[in-house]
Structures are given as C-alpha cells and as structure tokens.
Amino acid sequence: MTSPAKPVSMTVVGGYLGAGKTTLINSLLASAEGVRIAVIVNDFGDINIDADLIKSRDAKTLELSNGCICCDLSDGMASVMDQIRALRPAPDHVVVEVSGVGDPAAVARWADHPGFRRNGVVVCADVTDVRRRAEGRWSADTVRGQLRAGDVLLLTKQEVASEGEARLVRAWLREVAPGVPVLDGSLETIGTLLDPLLRRGSDERTEHADHVRWSGTTGRTVELTKLRTILTRMPERVVRAKGIVRSVDDPLRRTIVQLAGARVDCYDDGEWQDGEVSRLAVIAIGDEPIDQVIPAGLRALFTS
Numbered sequence: 001m002t003s004p005a006k007p008v009s010m011t012v013v014g015g016y017l018g019a020g021k022t023t024l025i026n027s028l029l030a031s032a033e034g035v036r037i038a039v040i041v042n043d044f045g046d047i048n049i050d051a052d053l054i055k056s057r058d059a060k061t062l063e064l065s066n067g068c069i070c071c072d073l074s075d076g077m078a079s080v081m082d083q084i085r086a087l088r089p090a091p092d093h094v095v096v097e098v099s100g101v102g103d104p105a106a107v108a109r110w111a112d113h114p115g116f117r118r119n120g121v122v123v124c125a126d127v128t129d130v131r132r133r134a135e136g137r138w139s140a141d142t143v144r145g146q147l148r149a150g151d152v153l154l155l156t157k158q159e160v161a162s163e164g165e166a167r168l169v170r171a172w173l174r175e176v177a178p179g180v181p182v183l184d185g186s187l188e189t190i191g192t193l194l195d196p197l198l199r200r201g202s203d204e205r206t207e208h209a210d211h212v213r214w215s216g217t218t219g220r221t222v223e224l225t226k227l228r229t230i231l232t233r234m235p236e237r238v239v240r241a242k243g244i245v246r247s248v249d250d251p252l253r254r255t256i257v258q259l260a261g262a263r264v265d266c267y268d269d270g271e272w273q274d275g276e277v278s279r280l281a282v283i284a285i286g287d288e289p290i291d292q293v294i295p296a297g298l299r300a301l302f303t304s
C-alpha cells in the first residue's frame with residue numbers, strides 16, 4: 001500500500017499593486033535551498049509580465065491571467081491546483097501571488113482543498129505608499145481589506161524610507177489591522193515565511209475598487225528615456241505600470257520598467273529572447289475608461 005502524499009503547504013502573498021509581492025517571492029525562491037516550491041502567479045493584466053519576472057531556476061511557475069483568482073478565475077485556479085498535485089516530484093510548498101487588487105483571504109480558502117495545507121497569508125505593505133492608498137477614494141477598501149486578511153504583514157521598501165516614517169507606518173498598521181504582526185523585509189524574515197504563519201481563517205470579504213488596465217506591445221525597440229519621462233508624468237489615477245522592453249540603446253538586453261508608488265525604475269534583466277516583444281501594462285484607478293489617461297506618446301511607443 002502506498003502512503004498518502006504529504007499535503008502541499010500553501011502560502012498566499014497579497015498586497016496592493018506594486019507593494020513588492022514578486023520581489024518577495026523571488027527572495028523566497030533564492031533563499032529556500034533544497035525546498036521544492038511551485039509558484040502560481042495571477043497577473044491582473046492580459047499580458048503576463050509577472051510570470052516573466054519570477055526568477056526560478058527550478059521552481060514550477062503556473063500563471064493565471066485576464067482576471068482575478070479571488071473572484072472570477074475559480075475554474076482556472078482549480079485546474080492549476082490539479083496540475084500542482086500531479087507534479088512529480090511533488091512540491092513541498094506552493095506560493096500563490098494574488099493580483100494587486102485581489103483579496104488574499106478569498107484565495108487562501110483554496111488551501112482547504114484536499115492535498116493542500118494552509119501555511120498562511122503574507123501581505124506586503126509598501127512603507128512609502130500604503131497609507132496614501134489606504135486613504136484613496138478608489139483603493140481604500142481594497143487596501144484595508146488586504147491588510148486585515150494577512151496572518152503577517154511585511155513592510156517593504158524600508159531602505160528608501162526614513163526610520164521615523166517606518167515607525168509611523170508600523171503604528172498605523174497596528175490600528176488598521178489589529179493583531180496582525182508586522183515584519184520587516186530582511187532576508188532572515190523572508191526565510192521564515194515558509195514556516196507556519198497561520199493566525200486565523202478570515203471570512204471577511206472585500207470588494208474590489210474599480211481598477212482598469214491597458215496594455216501595449218511593440219516589435220520595435222523602445223526609447224527608454226522617453227518612456228521614463230512619460231511614466232514620471234502619469235496622471236494621479238495611474239497606480240502601476242510594469243513592462244519588459246528592448247531598448248534602442250541596448251537592443252540585445254531585456255530592460256524591466258517599473259512604476260510603483262511614486263518611483264520609476266528601469267533595470268537590466270538579462271538577454272533579450274528571440275520571439276519576445278516589448279510589452280507594458282498600466283493600471284489606473286476609478287471607473288472612467290483608462291484610454292483617457294494613456295498619453296499619446298505612450299501609445300505611440302507601444303503600437304506594433
């Protein structure tokens with residue numbers, strides 16, 4: 001008789017758009033030597049940028065896009081869970097990245113399915129941006145619901161904030177999400193996130209604020225300076241942009257472009273792959289069509 005397979009431990013990573021979820025998962029993958037990890041990525045847009053940003057040498061990455069796993073992708077999630085159960089050798093852990101507008105508590109309920117065990121919910125909070133988003137007209141309910149859904153909160157981007165700012169955000173988090181421990185994003189802390197985190201099962205359900213998305217692709221090279229200038233001047237409604245581009249100055253390399261909080265970052269990500277196209281996704285808040293906030297210059301850069 002074969003013994004029943006050990007349940008796969010499930011850790012859910014949530015947090016608002018750009019809070020640092022993919023970065024955290026990459027740190028987890030880098031620090032978890034000898035542990036077999038599968039990753040499920042739910043990108044909010046129709047082009048899969050997050051799946052390309054997961055740096056795994058051997059972790060199996062499965063993607064779900066064009067919707068949010070917490071509300072309208074349950075068939076897709078069920079099928080991905082089956083694929084994980086069928087993996088041989090079986091993974092020890094599955095880490096699920098919820099989309100930046102998703103409700104981590106709803107996704108964590110998948111851990112109650114046969115073959116899985118709930119490890120807990122980590123919610124990333126960007127020290128430089130979380131309070132602003134938690135007070136924004138369109139994002140407040142989403143962000144506050146995400147924070148309350150955490151078994152632990154991870155304060156990200158502390159090295160770009162002052163100590164005083166981090167202290168204030170920690171105190172504020174204790175009020176917004178009472179009883180949820182706040183950890184820092186140090187490597188030692190990250191190493192512990194695959195240990196049981198479980199605090200409680202939450203039945204609270206948060207509704208999404210309205211978020212609309214736009215994406216563009218191009219087979220041409222992209223002028224990075226122009227792109228950076230456009231992104232630094234995006235209207236207030238734009239809360240996130242991310243992309244992978246082939247720049248005019250360095251067409252043999254991939255450049256990752258990120259707008260998160262008030263920062264625009266561009267960095268090298270290895271060789272450009274044959275068959276790739278430059279792509280950019282932008283997310284804005286509110287229920288007005290996103291077309292109104294995409295500048296003509298940005299469209300021109302990402303029109304094939």
Ligand SMILES: Nc1nc2c(ncn2[C@@H]2O[C@H](COP(=O)(O)OP(=O)(O)OP(=O)(O)O)[C@@H](O)[C@H]2O)c(=O)[nH]1
Pocket residue numbers: 015016017018019020021022023024050099100124156157158159160185240242258259260265
């Ligand atoms: N300085 C600093 N930058 C960070 C940290 N975590 C993330 N970032 C940067 O913040 C930006 C967004 O990080 P991601 O990890 O892609 O955020 P995300 O939550 O996965 O974003 P979405 O999937 O779009 O919601 C990137 O430019 C990261 O390099 C951190 O701890 N410190």
